[in-house]
Amino acid sequence: MSERRSSQALKEFISETEEILGGLNLDVVRLADSLETGESDPDLINGIFRGAHSIKGLAGMFGFDDLAQLAHSMENLLDGLRLGRVPFSQQLVDTLFAAIDGLVRLVNGKSDDEQFTFDLTPILEQIGSAAAAAAETAADPLTRLGIDAAILNVLTEYEEHRLLENVRKGRRIYLVKVDFDLSCFDQELAELTDHLKARGEVISTLPSVGDSGDRISFQILFGSECETSEVRTLAGRDDLQLTLCGDVRPEPVSAGPVALAQEPPAVGEAGTASPEPLAEEAGGTVRSISRTVRVDIDKLDLLMNIVGELVLSKGAIANIADQLRSNGVAELGAELSKATRGLERRLDELQKGVMDVRMVPVGQLFEKMTRIVRRVSNEQGKKVALDIRGAETELDKLIIEDVSDPLMHIIRNAIDHGLETPEERLAVGKSEKGSIRLWASQKGNHVVIEVHDDGRGIDPAAVRRKAVARGLVRPDQELSLDEIYDLLFMPGFSTRDEVSDLSGRGVGMDVVKNNIAELSGMIEIKSDVGGGTSMIITLPITLAIIKALIVRIREKTYAIPINSVLETLMLDSAMIRTIECREVIELRETTIPLLRLNSVFGLQRTAADAATAPQDERLFVAIVGLADKRIGFVVDELLGQQDVVIKSLGKTLSFVKGIAGAAELGNQQTILVLDVAGLIGEALRSESSLHV
Amino acid sequence: MTQKILIAEDSPTMRSLIVSTISAMGDYEIIEAANGFEALRILPREKVDLIITDINMPDINGLELVSFIRNNENYRQTPLFIISTEGSERDREKGLALGANAYLVKPFAPDRLQALIREYLS
Numbered sequence: 001m002s003e004r005r006s007s008q009a010l011k012e013f014i015s016e017t018e019e020i021l022g023g024l025n026l027d028v029v030r031l032a033d034s035l036e037t038g039e040s041d042p043d044l045i046n047g048i049f050r051g052a053h054s055i056k057g058l059a060g061m062f063g064f065d066d067l068a069q070l071a072h073s074m075e076n077l078l079d080g081l082r083l084g085r086v087p088f089s090q091q092l093v094d095t096l097f098a099a100i101d102g103l104v105r106l107v108n109g110k111s112d113d114e115q116f117t118f119d120l121t122p123i124l125e126q127i128g129s130a131a132a133a134a135a136e137t138a139a140d141p142l143t144r145l146g147i148d149a150a151i152l153n154v155l156t157e158y159e160e161h162r163l164l165e166n167v168r169k170g171r172r173i174y175l176v177k178v179d180f181d182l183s184c185f186d187q188e189l190a191e192l193t194d195h196l197k198a199r200g201e202v203i204s205t206l207p208s209v210g211d212s213g214d215r216i217s218f219q220i221l222f223g224s225e226c227e228t229s230e231v232r233t234l235a236g237r238d239d240l241q242l243t244l245c246g247d248v249r250p251e252p253v254s255a256g257p258v259a260l261a262q263e264p265p266a267v268g269e270a271g272t273a274s275p276e277p278l279a280e281e282a283g284g285t286v287r288s289i290s291r292t293v294r295v296d297i298d299k300l301d302l303l304m305n306i307v308g309e310l311v312l313s314k315g316a317i318a319n320i321a322d323q324l325r326s327n328g329v330a331e332l333g334a335e336l337s338k339a340t341r342g343l344e345r346r347l348d349e350l351q352k353g354v355m356d357v358r359m360v361p362v363g364q365l366f367e368k369m370t371r372i373v374r375r376v377s378n379e380q381g382k383k384v385a386l387d388i389r390g391a392e393t394e395l396d397k398l399i400i401e402d403v404s405d406p407l408m409h410i411i412r413n414a415i416d417h418g419l420e421t422p423e424e425r426l427a428v429g430k431s432e433k434g435s436i437r438l439w440a441s442q443k444g445n446h447v448v449i450e451v452h453d454d455g456r457g458i459d460p461a462a463v464r465r466k467a468v469a470r471g472l473v474r475p476d477q478e479l480s481l482d483e484i485y486d487l488l489f490m491p492g493f494s495t496r497d498e499v500s501d502l503s504g505r506g507v508g509m510d511v512v513k514n515n516i517a518e519l520s521g522m523i524e525i526k527s528d529v530g531g532g533t534s535m536i537i538t539l540p541i542t543l544a545i546i547k548a549l550i551v552r553i554r555e556k557t558y559a560i561p562i563n564s565v566l567e568t569l570m571l572d573s574a575m576i577r578t579i580e581c582r583e584v585i586e587l588r589e590t591t592i593p594l595l596r597l598n599s600v601f602g603l604q605r606t607a608a609d610a611a612t613a614p615q616d617e618r619l620f621v622a623i624v625g626l627a628d629k630r631i632g633f634v635v636d637e638l639l640g641q642q643d644v645v646i647k648s649l650g651k652t653l654s655f656v657k658g659i660a661g662a663a664e665l666g667n668q669q670t671i672l673v674l675d676v677a678g679l680i681g682e683a684l685r686s687e688s689s690l691h692v
Numbered sequence: 693m694t695q696k697i698l699i700a701e702d703s704p705t706m707r708s709l710i711v712s713t714i715s716a717m718g719d720y721e722i723i724e725a726a727n728g729f730e731a732l733r734i735l736p737r738e739k740v741d742l743i744i745t746d747i748n749m750p751d752i753n754g755l756e757l758v759s760f761i762r763n764n765e766n767y768r769q770t771p772l773f774i775i776s777t778e779g780s781e782r783d784r785e786k787g788l789a790l791g792a793n794a795y796l797v798k799p800f801a802p803d804r805l806q807a808l809i810r811e812y813l814s
Contacts, residue, residue: 150759153755153759153786153789153790154753154755154756154758154759154786154790155755155786156747156748156753156755156783156786157782157783158748159753182732182733182736185729185732185733186729186733186751189729204753204756205751205752205756206752206756206759206760207728207732207752207756207757207760208759208760208763208764209760209763209764209765213736214736216732372799375797376799376801379801402705405703405705405706405709405799406705408798408799409709409799411799412799412801416801416803491712491715508709508712508713508802510712511705511708511709511712514708515705
């Protein structure tokens with residue numbers, strides 16, 4: 001079965017790579033066309049760079065080292081071109097064609113036989129020499145600007161690139177020196193840069209010590225079309241020094257980082273370089289074949305919010321329709337109801353569509369992790385095989401971004417502290433090479449990411465000893481295995497005297513846990529001494545808009561995200577049993593602890609409530625679950641299901657326990673959304689504290 | 693007297709990871725700056741014993757901060773580490789050339805950071 005899945009994955013890989021290669025080929029043909037003018041389109045170069053980069057990532061995930069290596073060296077060459085270190089020449093174009101040919105040959109070969117490869121040395125050498133030869137001949141365009149080395153030295157590679165871009169566009173580069181009072185420099189500086197940005201680009205801002213202790217000066221590198229006098233007016237202040245750096249203006253062909261270098265074509269694959277007669281008028285037909293658009297996630301958030309608001313408006317209209325029907329305008333009311341249902345269906349589709357756009361495969365995230373695994377394992381002198389599965393599992397882009405730091409640290413810990421050194425592994429009869437599994441899978445409305453190492457595992461006795469020594473638990477305290485693992489997530493578990501052994505796992509694990517909790521996710525540990533450790537992260541697929549179960553607790557209304565509600569029950573209070581001071585119910589031979597939300601939130605029973613609801617009332621219980629944890633929330637009434645858009649409570653209220661955010665109901669009422677993961681954690685913790 | 697460590701890092705996650713790594717070592721006073729400007733404001737007010745900075749920050753970059761610190765009489769001798777994302781070799785070289793005492797790549801190894809802190813603050 002796994003063979004079939006891998007052959008399916010390979011097929012997808014081949015088709016995606018072929019698609020990218022097709023695009024690359026066209027792009028390089030277009031690039032070759034622009035050799036005549038010597039002006040290459042930076043977007044085109046960036047596109048080719050990204051193509052090579054994607055192939056590298058894909059190939060790396062499939063373990064096709066030859067393909068990854070070739071794509072990588074091609075990417076390097078393009079990076080040089082992009083950053084102006086490599087001149088734009090016939091030799092370069094020829095080399096790019098040769099590289100693409102090599103990639104095509106490898107991909108075609110691998111579609112028949114995964115093991116296919118051929119000697120890449122000639123192509124790699126050609127690429128290497130194009131990059132190296134070029135680096136020597138290319139004059140550093142930055143030195144011609146006459147900018148002080150002190151400033152050039154603090155530019156990050158990206159800022160250098162921006163500077164070059166500005167030069168390439170023929171903008172003037174200004175050095176603006178200004179100084180401010182230390183107490184309010186940021187507002188004044190922001191004001192100044194805002195003014196400047198209106199007519200150009202602020203490339204870099206270098207602070208330096210002011211004339212006196214309470215002043216601070218800045219040197220701002222500014223690229224703009226404007227004349228010196230215009231910049232002065234633009235800045236809106238006269239206390240600044242303005243210098244025009246070098247004269248980089250009209251030098252259309254020979255200047256600029258991507259100037260045409262007249263060099264003989266390289267030997268080898270030069271034949272492929274003759275550009276197809278894609279004349280300017282035919283240019284329209286070879287426009288980007290890419291069918292993807294990069295979109296700022298904020299724009300999607302905005303769309304999602306609008307969809308959310310529309311859903312609320314629809315709810316309001318449905319209310320009006322109901323009122324019409326009950327107020328004797330039955331016919332109109334029914335019409336309106338019908339129209340509303342039509343609207344509802346379309347809104348559903350719209351919502352699904354927008355959601356779909358936000359979804360990206362976790363493969364993007366895993367690709368980053370492959371680099372980290374490689375680097376950390378080299379650093380530690382450990383041999384690691386990375387096994388990635390479920391890279392196609394989709395997750396909200398925002399969650400992918402936010403989970404990447406925690407995941408990175410979990411993987412680092414797994415290699416640092418989980419895996420043994422090759423010698424240690426051999427000594428205990430394991431294979432020299434450790435294995436890290438990075439698996440993702442979808443489980444209902446959640447995505448589970450598992451990081452497993454086959455290392456030494458976590459010794460519960462050692463953790464316990466340590467926690468006792470730190471005063472985190474009492475020596476006589478009974479702890480279940482899960483509770484022991486939970487100690488690893490406690491702040492301050494790790495200490496300086498034992499950083500090198502298992503305690504290292506504790507460093508930052510509390511932060512990792514909090515970060516995952518902020519995403520309404522959960523992290524669990526499973527470990528087997530000598531056999532390895534699994535860190536299992538469960539995350540909701542999206543956070544933007546959710547279906548919620550609306551419940552009443554005393555007079556307050558709350559929302560429970562429906563993706564964590566397994567079922568709802570109405571039960572007699574007689575069915576509740578008490579075990580070790582905990583209320584539980586038996587449900588299909590499982591004991592489920594109950595959590596009375598009224599006591600969690602300190603809501604008192606009102607006199608009216610007490611009158612209408614005697615002690616032996618019927619209770620409503622929402623069974624919620626996350627990963628393999630189950631718990632029943634006791635509430636006073638189940639009010640129904642509704643789509644809600646969760647809004648964060650903001651930093652000031654982030655300390656409030658048990659609440660994930662606020663949501664608006666259709667009738668302008670704002671309600672609080674329960675933090676299921678937090679409440680489950682809290683409930684299980686208080687359970688353990690009762691084990692005295 | 694408790695030694696003070698200034699952390700300039702715009703990512704709250706990374707900042708808290710650094711803080712938790714340092715807190716695990718014992719008694720240091722940690723001052724957090726969410727960007728370069730905050731760091732610039734804190735420096736003259738507090739006598740810090742060690743500075744840890746990111747490279748890519750929204751206002752000034754970490755290299756600029758390093759340059760500022762190394763060109764300033766008051767902080768010239770203060771140990772300074774850069775912690776940056778898997779970045780370019782050039783950024784690393786520049787950082788060290790400007791006078792940073794160490795360059796760590798995210799995800800940094802906690803014990804490596806702890807060892808460095810011990811080395812420079814003993």
